[in-house]
Amino acid sequence: xxxxSKTTNPEHMAIRVCNVWKSYEEGAIPVLxxxxxxxxxxxxxxxxxxxxxxxxxxxxxxGGLDRPDNGTIAVNGAELNRHRDMVRxxxxxxxxxxxxxxxxxxxxxxxxxxxxxxxxxxxRHKAQDRLQELAGRTGLQHRLNxxxxxxxxxxxxxxxxxxxxxxxxxxxxxxxxxxSLDERNSTNIFELLMSLAGSEGVTLLMATxxxxxxxxxxxxxxxxxxxxxxxx
Amino acid sequence: xxxFRLVFVNLLRHRIRTAISIxxxxxxxxxxxxxxxxxxxxxxxFSGILSSGAQMIVFERNVSDLFFSDVPAxxxxxxxxxxxxxHADPVLFGVVSSADHPIITCFGVTVEDPRIQGATWLAGxxxxxxxDAADVLLGERAATFLGTTLGEQIQIGHADFRxxxxxxxxxxxxxxxxxxxxxxxxxxFHKEGSSVITVRLHNxxxxxxxxxxxxDRFPNLIAxxxxxxxxxxxxxxxxxxxxxxxxxxxxxxxxxxxxxxxxMSVFTRIREIAxxxxxxxxxxQIAATIIGEAAAVAVAGALVGLLLGAxxxxxxxxxxxxxxxxxxxxxxxxxxxxxLLALVTGVSGALYPAAYATRxxxxxxxxxx
Numbered sequence: 001x002x003x004x005s006k007t008t009n010p011e012h013m014a015i016r017v018c019n020v021w022k023s024y025e026e027g028a029i030p031v032l033x034x035x036x037x038x039x040x041x042x043x044x045x046x047x048x049x050x051x052x053x054x055x056x057x058x059x060x061x062x063g064g065l066d067r068p069d070n071g072t073i074a075v076n077g078a079e080l081n082r083h084r085d086m087v088r089x090x091x092x093x094x095x096x097x098x099x100x101x102x103x104x105x106x107x108x109x110x111x112x113x114x115x116x117x118x119x120x121x122x123x124r125h126k127a128q129d130r131l132q133e134l135a136g137r138t139g140l141q142h143r144l145n146x147x148x149x150x151x152x153x154x155x156x157x158x159x160x161x162x163x164x165x166x167x168x169x170x171x172x173x174x175x176x177x178x179x180s181l182d183e184r185n186s187t188n189i190f191e192l193l194m195s196l197a198g199s200e201g202v203t204l205l206m207a208t209x210x211x212x213x214x215x216x217x218x219x220x221x222x223x224x225x226x227x228x229x230x231x232x
Numbered sequence: 233x234x235x236f237r238l239v240f241v242n243l244l245r246h247r248i249r250t251a252i253s254i255x256x257x258x259x260x261x262x263x264x265x266x267x268x269x270x271x272x273x274x275x276x277x278f279s280g281i282l283s284s285g286a287q288m289i290v291f292e293r294n295v296s297d298l299f300f301s302d303v304p305a306x307x308x309x310x311x312x313x314x315x316x317x318x319h320a321d322p323v324l325f326g327v328v329s330s331a332d333h334p335i336i337t338c339f340g341v342t343v344e345d346p347r348i349q350g351a352t353w354l355a356g357x358x359x360x361x362x363x364d365a366a367d368v369l370l371g372e373r374a375a376t377f378l379g380t381t382l383g384e385q386i387q388i389g390h391a392d393f394r395x396x397x398x399x400x401x402x403x404x405x406x407x408x409x410x411x412x413x414x415x416x417x418x419x420x421f422h423k424e425g426s427s428v429i430t431v432r433l434h435n436x437x438x439x440x441x442x443x444x445x446x447x448d449r450f451p452n453l454i455a456x457x458x459x460x461x462x463x464x465x466x467x468x469x470x471x472x473x474x475x476x477x478x479x480x481x482x483x484x485x486x487x488x489x490x491x492x493x494x495x496m497s498v499f500t501r502i503r504e505i506a507x508x509x510x511x512x513x514x515x516x517q518i519a520a521t522i523i524g525e526a527a528a529v530a531v532a533g534a535l536v537g538l539l540l541g542a543x544x545x546x547x548x549x550x551x552x553x554x555x556x557x558x559x560x561x562x563x564x565x566x567x568x569x570x571x572l573l574a575l576v577t578g579v580s581g582a583l584y585p586a587a588y589a590t591r592x593x594x595x596x597x598x599x600x601x
Contacts (some may be wrong), residue, residue: 057595065510065593093514098598102507106241111234118234119512163511 340417
């Protein structure tokens with residue numbers, strides 16, 4: 001399951017998190033307390049730790065959904081700050097998979113998957129081809145025109161993975177992607193995620209409670225009380 | 233395509249709320265259309281009464297109401313002799329009362345007046361008009377509400393008159409009026425001249441020359457072309473402004489309804505907007521979905537409103553007492569203006585919700601799964 005990663009070299013760092021601090025409610029709720037993390041391009045990293053330790057917040061910061069109070073985050077060699085085109089970054093460089101699939105229920109599977117391509121203004125034919133490819137690889141060809149309400153939990157999460165990879169991002173951020181699935185589906189989804197990330201050459205940063213799944217990643221990063229306490 | 237689906241999915245998701253919003257805009261549009269059409273119809277009708285198909289109207293300069301205008305009698309005689317003039321008809325407007333009807337418009341006209349010559353005679357004969365000072369003609373509606381037939385005596389003010397004819401005119405206001413000979417009307421209203429002179433020219437291109445001639449020869453009088461008169465007569469302007477103001481208020485209420493709907497729409501799908509943000513939607517794209525939703529509601533409401541407005545106008549026209557008062561012609565420009573106003577109002581109502589939507593922070597919205 002583990003994938004080959006490039007040798008440790010700052011040039012190859014897909015993600016560099018340096019001394020990042022983050023709190024909510026104007027400092028009343030500290031979440032991240034000086035996090036440092038380097039992720040090499042093409043690696044699959046499991047972020048483990050108890051609920052509330054800051055895993056999701058770290059993913060949101062790396063994905064540009066939020067800003068750190070202090071510290072810097074660089075993705076693909078460029079720092080995420082107010083001078084960078086964040087809309088372009090989110091369209092082309094990063095994809096998200098959440099615990100709850102976060103799909104739009106009234107749209108079909110196909111329409112949900114095409115959302116990133118619509119946002120990015122991708123050529124329609126190109127987008128359709130990409131969708132067919134991803135649907136084929138996730139086994140959802142027969143579900144393309146089904147609304148989300150008609151899909152099972154596993155199918156919804158596979159749809160979310162398709163959507164996240166639609167614009168071929170370099171980084172996939174997965175926030176407990178198997179957290180709401182049963183054991184069999186969890187394993188299937190995880191294997192699919194690893195397989196797709198591997199074949200697409202995507203760097204995977206995944207928050208998870210599941211130690212078995214985490215063990216299959218290239219590296220496990222332990223978090224506790226807003227700090228990274230252990231790298232395996 | 234997906235963009236439109238995003239717009240319509242939310243409208244279809246809350247069908248009752250959408251229907252109520254569309255109904256709000258529709259009633260506003262219908263109200264505006266009805267009020268403006270009725271008042272513009274009324275203005276057109278009054279304008280028709282005053283000009284009676286003539287090209288020019290001559291009246292006293294700076295009067296607030298044509299009932300107060302006094303054009304000396306010799307003026308009409310002189311104007312009729314001018315080379316550019318084909319026909320000049322002095323008309324005296326007055327208000328009379330009968331037993332149960334305190335206000336009836338009275339027209340003092342000559343026998344050659346187009347009103348008399350162009351009317352459909354339901355009873356009596358045109359050549360009898362003006363033979364006797366105590367004779368009057370009644371419009372069809374006036375004859376109905378006065379309960380009078382040909383040959384009967386009616387009391388107007390302190391005098392008795394004999395009905396020598398009943399005419400039907402296209403103009404509802406005239407249809408509810410009384411026609412006297414100009415000479416009798418002058419005596420009755422204690423006036424020596426007329427209220428206006430309606431003038432038909434040999435050549436329409438002579439209008440400017442005619443106006444200049446009136447200004448030079450009779451500085452106290454003014455000559456206006458028919459359309460110019462409709463535009464500039466202060467009472468018409470007040471009526472039109474009132475119509476648009478009342479209609480505009482109605483539309484503004486509809487716009488507030490759209491604003492309320494859109495705010496609710498944004499509040500109930502904060503998470504969905506956050507999902508769009510995560511998938512790379514820009515502020516502009518997110519705002520466009522909200523504004524698109526409002527525009528769809530406004531356009532649907534405007535179209536339903538046009539239909540309701542047309543039904544309301546035709547229904548009003550069917551009421552006998554309003555016969556001739558309402559012009560049911562829905563002018564394309566008016567319809568386009570109303571639809572455009574509805575669209576602008578609806579979109580304006582969506583501006584705040586759209587701005588709010590662009591400020592939604594995806595991380596906060598998605599943090600509590």
